[in-house]
Amino acid sequence: MIRILLADDQHLIRGALKALLQTESDLSVVAEASDGIEAIREVTKLTETPQSVDIALIDIDMPRMNGIDAIAQISQRCKCLVVTTFARPGYLKRALAAGASGFLAKDTPPEQLAEAIRRIHNGLRVIDPALAEASLFTADSPLTDREADIARMTLQGAQTSDIAAQLHIAKGTVRNHISSIIAKTDASNRIEAARIALDNGWL
Incomplete structure (x- = not known):
C-alpha cells in the first residue's frame, strides 16, 4: 500500500483527489494539509509510524508556506509530487531543485496520476512532457x-x-x-x- 499525503489549500480539490485515489486498491490517503506548514507537520508526525507518508502530493500556491518551500523540508522524509494549476517551467525547475520527484498539472487524467504515483514510489521521476520540453528553453530565474x-x-x-x-x-x-x-x-x-x-x- 502506498501511503499518500494531500496538501492543497482548496478543500474541494483535496476531497476530489482523495476520492479518486481511494478507488485504487494500492493507494491510501493517510493525511491531508491545507498549506506547507501543515504538510511538514503531518509528514513529521507520521514518520516512523505505521502510517508514515510515502508520497506527498503538493500544490504550489498555498497560504503561509508554499509547496516548493515545504518540499525542501520534507523531501528527505518522503517523495514529493507537485500537482498544480501553475504548470510553468520556472516552478518546475524550482520544485526539482527543492527535491520533488515529479511535476504534473491538475488536469492530468486520474489514471495517469495514479500511475505517476506508482512510478515515483518505485524510484522513478515523472514530469509533464510538454512542461519538461518548455523548461529546456526557459532561463533560470535572474532574480535574487x-x-x-x-x-x-x-x-x-x-x-x-x-x-x-x-x-x-x-x-x-x-x-x-x-x-x-x-x-x-x-x-x-x-x-x-x-x-x-x-x-x-x-x-
Missing part, C-alpha cells in the same frame, strides 16, 4: 531572493515604504532592487516586472 521577495510584495499591493518597513531596509535600497527587477525582466514598470516574474514561475 531579496528581489523575488520584493516582487511578491509588489503583487500584493505593497508600496516602497511598506516594503522597506517589512524587510527592515532603506527605501532607497528598495527602489534599487525594483530598478534591478525591471531591468532583468525587460519591463516598463514594477507591476509589469512582478507579473512577468510570476508568469515565469520565478516567485
Whole structure:
C-alpha cells in the first residue's frame, strides 16, 4: 500500500483527489494539509509510524508556506509530487531543485496520476512532457531572493515604504532592487516586472 499525503489549500480539490485515489486498491490517503506548514507537520508526525507518508502530493500556491518551500523540508522524509494549476517551467525547475520527484498539472487524467504515483514510489521521476520540453528553453530565474521577495510584495499591493518597513531596509535600497527587477525582466514598470516574474514561475 502506498501511503499518500494531500496538501492543497482548496478543500474541494483535496476531497476530489482523495476520492479518486481511494478507488485504487494500492493507494491510501493517510493525511491531508491545507498549506506547507501543515504538510511538514503531518509528514513529521507520521514518520516512523505505521502510517508514515510515502508520497506527498503538493500544490504550489498555498497560504503561509508554499509547496516548493515545504518540499525542501520534507523531501528527505518522503517523495514529493507537485500537482498544480501553475504548470510553468520556472516552478518546475524550482520544485526539482527543492527535491520533488515529479511535476504534473491538475488536469492530468486520474489514471495517469495514479500511475505517476506508482512510478515515483518505485524510484522513478515523472514530469509533464510538454512542461519538461518548455523548461529546456526557459532561463533560470535572474532574480535574487531579496528581489523575488520584493516582487511578491509588489503583487500584493505593497508600496516602497511598506516594503522597506517589512524587510527592515532603506527605501532607497528598495527602489534599487525594483530598478534591478525591471531591468532583468525587460519591463516598463514594477507591476509589469512582478507579473512577468510570476508568469515565469520565478516567485
